[in-house]
Amino acid sequence: MLKWYEEGVKTDVVVSSRIRLARNLKKYPFPNKLSLEQKFEVIQVISDAILKSGDPSVAGFRFIDMDKISKFDAYAMAERHLISPDFAENGQGRALILSEDESVSIMINEEDHVRIQVMVPGFDLMTAYKRADQIDRILEQHVEIAFDENLGYLTECPTNLGTGMRASAMLHIPALQSIGAVGQIANTVSKIGLTMRGTFGEGSEVKCDMYQLSNQVTLGISEQAAIENLQGIIRQIVERERESRNNIDHDRLEDVVFRALGILKSARLLSGDELLQLISRVRLGVEMDMIKDIGFDVLNTLTFNCQSAALQAQSGGPLDADTRDKMRARIVREKLA
Amino acid sequence: MLKWYEEGVKTDVVVSSRIRLARNLKKYPFPNKLSLEQKFEVIQVISDAILKSGDPSVAGFRFIDMDKISKFDAYAMAERHLISPDFAENGQGRALILSEDESVSIMINEEDHVRIQVMVPGFDLMTAYKRADQIDRILEQHVEIAFDENLGYLTECPTNLGTGMRASAMLHIPALQSIGAVGQIANTVSKIGLTMRGTFGEGSEVKCDMYQLSNQVTLGISEQAAIENLQGIIRQIVERERESRNNIDHDRLEDVVFRALGILKSARLLSGDELLQLISRVRLGVEMDMIKDIGFDVLNTLTFNCQSAALQAQSGGPLDADTRDKMRARIVREKLA
Numbered sequence: 025m026l027k028w029y030e031e032g033v034k035t036d037v038v039v040s041s042r043i044r045l046a047r048n049l050k051k052y053p054f055p056n057k058l059s060l061e062q063k064f065e066v067i068q069v070i071s072d073a074i075l076k077s078g079d080p081s082v083a084g085f086r087f088i089d090m091d092k093i094s095k096f097d098a099y100a101m102a103e104r105h106l107i108s109p110d111f112a113e114n115g116q117g118r119a120l121i122l123s124e125d126e127s128v129s130i131m132i133n134e135e136d137h138v139r140i141q142v143m144v145p146g147f148d149l150m151t152a153y154k155r156a157d158q159i160d161r162i163l164e165q166h167v168e169i170a171f172d173e174n175l176g177y178l179t180e181c182p183t184n185l186g187t188g189m190r191a192s193a194m195l196h197i198p199a200l201q202s203i204g205a206v207g208q209i210a211n212t213v214s215k216i217g218l219t220m221r222g223t224f225g226e227g228s229e230v231k232c233d234m235y236q237l238s239n240q241v242t243l244g245i246s247e248q249a250a251i252e253n254l255q256g257i258i259r260q261i262v263e264r265e266r267e268s269r270n271n272i273d274h275d276r277l278e279d280v281v282f283r284a285l286g287i288l289k290s291a292r293l294l295s296g297d298e299l300l301q302l303i304s305r306v307r308l309g310v311e312m313d314m315i316k317d318i319g320f321d322v323l324n325t326l327t328f329n330c331q332s333a334a335l336q337a338q339s340g341g342p343l344d345a346d347t348r349d350k351m352r353a354r355i356v357r358e359k360l361a
Numbered sequence: 362m363l364k365w366y367e368e369g370v371k372t373d374v375v376v377s378s379r380i381r382l383a384r385n386l387k388k389y390p391f392p393n394k395l396s397l398e399q400k401f402e403v404i405q406v407i408s409d410a411i412l413k414s415g416d417p418s419v420a421g422f423r424f425i426d427m428d429k430i431s432k433f434d435a436y437a438m439a440e441r442h443l444i445s446p447d448f449a450e451n452g453q454g455r456a457l458i459l460s461e462d463e464s465v466s467i468m469i470n471e472e473d474h475v476r477i478q479v480m481v482p483g484f485d486l487m488t489a490y491k492r493a494d495q496i497d498r499i500l501e502q503h504v505e506i507a508f509d510e511n512l513g514y515l516t517e518c519p520t521n522l523g524t525g526m527r528a529s530a531m532l533h534i535p536a537l538q539s540i541g542a543v544g545q546i547a548n549t550v551s552k553i554g555l556t557m558r559g560t561f562g563e564g565s566e567v568k569c570d571m572y573q574l575s576n577q578v579t580l581g582i583s584e585q586a587a588i589e590n591l592q593g594i595i596r597q598i599v600e601r602e603r604e605s606r607n608n609i610d611h612d613r614l615e616d617v618v619f620r621a622l623g624i625l626k627s628a629r630l631l632s633g634d635e636l637l638q639l640i641s642r643v644r645l646g647v648e649m650d651m652i653k654d655i656g657f658d659v660l661n662t663l664t665f666n667c668q669s670a671a672l673q674a675q676s677g678g679p680l681d682a683d684t685r686d687k688m689r690a691r692i693v694r695e696k697l698a
Contacts, residue, residue: 275629278629279628279690282627282628283627285627286623286624286627286628287624287627288623290619290622290624292612292615292616292620293616346612350612
């Protein structure tokens with residue numbers, strides 16, 4: 025079965041949409057107050073509720089004991105945004121439920137007992153929300169969730185109180201980045217309850233031109249309203265990005281795009297940062313129909329499968345930076361050949 | 362008929378060898394003292410001597426009145442090293458005799474009445490010398506040349522007195538360049554009567570890694586001895602370049618070489634300087650057998666046909682820098698496709 029990012033759905037500016045719901049069991053303290061024994065109980069309760077539900081929407085979901093997989097496999101999952109880096113780092117008393125296509129991941133005993141996350145390609149927050157909500161309904165049919173009439177869903181961190189929902193979109197905005205407009209946009213959206221940040225770690229946004237825009241407000245607002253607010257702002261940013269793209273000299277843009285593709289097809293050594301930067305430029309070329317023979321499936325797959333942990337997971341052991349750079353370049357060449 | 366540089370002779374380090382002989386007619390003052398009328402006479406005398414000789418070694422040679430060709434055609438000839446830039450700039454009272462394969466060019470009324478130049482691919486100064494000498498014999502059979510028993514051939518500039526011969530080799534030494542060894546080599550050879558300089562104008566040597574090494578001494582030494590001196594030094598430089606190439610990390614070298622090829626195949630805009638730099642790297646890859654499907658004919662042709670004047674000569678009129686960069690990139694892509 026293809027992973028969600030391998031399906032090659034055509035996207036433009038909004039690479040993917042994500043919904044995350046934080047939920048906690050009423051009968052247990054938050055994870056950071058749990059004994060290891062209790063954590064195992066929580067894992068049992070939640071995984072039974074979901075995996076034994078028999079609901080068709082969770083067919084093919086599998087259970088992963090985070091303490092029993094290799095660190096490289098765990099870090100590679102973090103690189104694919106299935107789990108948080110902290111969840112990859114400390115696996116004891118933690119488990120993951122994962123759909124076959126990796127669009128749904130459910131972290132057990134992260135900051136909250138349950139973190140339901142749904143990712144879909146493109147600009148489609150409502151589809152992601154509906155799928156997350158469906159998992160949430162299954163969960164709530166079988167277990168009692170910590171909920172307060174006034175506050176809504178109770179969460180470890182007060183910033184998640186209420187809906188417990190974080191909706192976000194991954195924005196590919198190289199043109200806005202190139203004219204230095206991102207800082208001002210980030211500043212503006214922060215004043216209306218949104219956050220914009222880089223997606224592949226500190227400083228990486230400059231290289232891959234990818235930003236994650238998400239809602240911050242979870243209290244006193246419905247899920248529907250929060251998503252609509254976010255959608256409205258995303259539409260404005262998409263519009264500005266498209267305008268900026270059209271303002272770039274076409275010859276120079278083509279040159280940048282095709283050079284990036286030429287380097288990807290030719291390089292014998294590629295650092296992870298350079299790969300992301302070059303893929304961003306090729307993605308722009310594909311989005312703008314300059315490049316027609318490369319699909320988003322290829323770009324997404326290379327983005328996820330060629331990061332450091334993914335390479336080490338594939339080779340089954342630690343690799344030094346030079347060896348990774350060589351392996352990364354080889355995989356990229358073969359994929360683009 | 363193919364040009365000498367289109368024959369694709371496999372070369373390594375020494376790209377080409379060149380002999381230039383300076384000769385003057387006994388009956389006329391040096392060109393800078395000639396009236397325009399006298400210059401025309403000199404052109405007539407010399408071109409008759411060579412072109413009407415019936416000698417098989419000048420079959421197919423053609424006469425070009427430098428005042429009757431376009432400036433772009435003239436500058437493009439200078440780019441191909443057939444004539445000096447000054448000869449391209451001021452065509453009045455000057456003519457060129459050119460062999461079909463462009464390996465032999467005879468400038469009439471440059472600094473001296475006659476400048477016979479022969480270029481051959483690779484490290485083969487003696488072949489070049491023999492061909493130049495053959496032309497010189499034809500000339501001397503028909504006209505009286507200015508010659509002094511003690512000084513040898515008389516020339517306008519005292520630095521050419523004696524043999525009137527300048528022997529030179531075009532060296533492609535990217536590895537020595539990369540370790541910063543060229544300055545020291547240039548300094549050393551200058552102490553033994555040789556000169557090393559860049560080949561595509563001021564500062565260009567750093568970009569294309571090409572240096573021209575030539576003899577300076579023409580007085581009190583035979584042609585044979587001057588060529589042998591030069592050959593000895595060339596062999597040492599070739600040896601040092603090969604050693605340096607072998608000392609470079611193979612993976613990094615391959616990366617540099619194939620990236621250069623990837624950019625040449627992909628770029629939509631290419632400056633003349635960048636082209637020379639990238640071709641140098643690809644040439645290194647071909648010389649070292651990393652790249653097997655590209656011949657020296659292609660590299661030589663791109664080097665000569667994509668310089669500024671060549672492009673403008675091809676398009677028949679002036680082109681701005683952006684248009685040249687675009688045209689250059691297109692020609693390179695088509696040639697390498």
